[in-house]
Amino acid sequence: MGRITLINTSRPENDMNRVKFENGRIRFDADRLFYKDLNFLLRDVLKEHKPEIISIHNVYGQRYIGTNLRQNVKIEIYGTPGNDLGAFMDGPTIEVFGNAQDGCGNTMNSGEIVVHGSAGDITGFAARGGEIFVKDDVGYRVGIHMKEYQGKKPTLVIGGTAQDFLGEYMAGGTLIVFGLYMSEEQRHRADFIGTGMHGGTIYIRGKVEEHQLGKELGKVEMKDDDWALMEEYAYKYAEHFGYNHKQILNRDFVKLVPLSLRPYGKLYAY
């Protein structure tokens, strides 16, 4: 069992015992640890030991886990991480064994978040890069204001369904909803999809009625490269969650794109 020297945590004496080396990996007990202390401690441990994998246990609602980290590390989370998981993250992979709360992947720059469960509202909020995979459903306003610039392009993949305002104000990136737990006749329940959208693409597998769409976007035909992209992400999704990716591709997709890149360009000009 190794010993960790801490650099700048607020209460080093209490926190020392939480971090242990076990079979070449670092195990971190977050039970009742205040979120700030958790994140300070995580940062210190990663900086000093540069582990490939660190697992955090007994997580109950601590916010901002993985925030602003810039290195290649896999962080496994057992429990229910709090809001803004992986906010501003730049590089790490986070795997959550449980559900994620609101704001998962907020303004994430690069890296990957894999949630073996569901995620709450505003998942992928303002993401600028990286990939997020959610096994089950997500809440409201998912993918709100995702954006892209040159080589930076975020992708958010949802296995289940999403609620209202999916892709609201979306400015770039790719949002994919597989609707895996729905029958062929059942329509997705999200209303106001893509309200204010002016960039990026939304792919939805299954049924979506016209009235569920925001005013700024329209359905377009799936082309070969769209299907190739779906196959790529169906495969990745299947790898993460143990699924047959061919089953994902057996149903039609709706492709949604903004009708204008500047929907309100004329609103303030005449």
Place this chain on the structure above:
Amino acid sequence: MENLSRKQNPYNDGKVIDSCGLFGMMSLKGNTFSGEDAMTAIANMNIRGNGLGGGLAAYGIYPDRPDQYALHIMYENGRGREETEAFLKESFEIVFNEEVPHRDSATGVVNPPLVWRYFVNTLGSIKEEDQDDYVVEKVMFINTKIHDTFVFSSGKNMGVFKGVGFPENIGHYFCLEDYQGYLWTAHARFPTNTQAWWGGAHPFSILDWTVVHNGEISSYGTNKNFLEMYGYFCTMFTDTEVMAYAVDLLIRQHHLPIELMAKVLAAPLWSEIDRMPEDEKEVYTALRQVYAGLLLNGPFTVIIAHQGEMIGLGDRIRLRPLVAGLHKDMLYLSSEEAPMRLVCRDLEYSWIPKGGEPIIGRLETNEVIYQDKPVVVGMDKNANTSSA
């Protein structure tokens, strides 16, 4: 005076982002339990509040006096108490009264007032069906006419405990681990527009209705004016109060079912009404017209409770969070998922409700009513194999 900024912002952040926290738990079979789990859960969302208000409501806690109205009253000075007790003696038969037990040693509680409780019957001349109205009228009289005195709980076999402090501190102060109830709600306050004082903490209550609220009611002025026409007067200097009175008016006085009450407060959007079948269209149009003054505008999530029922409701476009969970006979409602899982480690099922759709836990029928099919958030272990 304690330096609150030190306590609330120990890391000296430039900006502390908070928002109120709500938690509710109910045994649908009426099994009772202490306030400890509710306190643990709300403490887990400690950072949603800032210590400027906390409180809990508990149902089924006075089984020895189930038929008497339990008035919880806070006095800021002795004169208020003298006047109030004289008024109570005129208006009620006081069966029993005592100071609400508390720990003087409790920390984190700011300037507690004297808090007293009275178990009362209405006078013999009051007909049974008029008793609730009578109590509302007397509570309104005390809260508007007698200085430095506030009745903050007036139901039967239930009670509100609240004040300035974090909710777990308030719960500890009032020894809530010693009470046994089947339904508890809790609130951690982050006051936005109004001052922090003991009466301004949540839950807000009239008779046995209580409300805990996260959000801002921007229609407060309109709602307040509407309620004043029916004899409800807002005295607590904060927006949430209108919600408690609106619910009492709609359900107890106008006999609306809870599902429709929810559709008054969080009315369906006109675009949704346009797509409804004719008969529904007629009902919802009428509701929006008759109760336009009770439509709650602005972001909100509330947990409303009364004897036998707990109701979770969010605004139509879900501008504030609410998560629901089920385990055996327990229904949980919470601002975040983690606290439910902290107090119920093997929670069977949890979901994110749709905005404007109430979740109703009902003791009478031992069931949870959710109009639409709940969206499954996780836990659907067979989903992988059953689809496609």
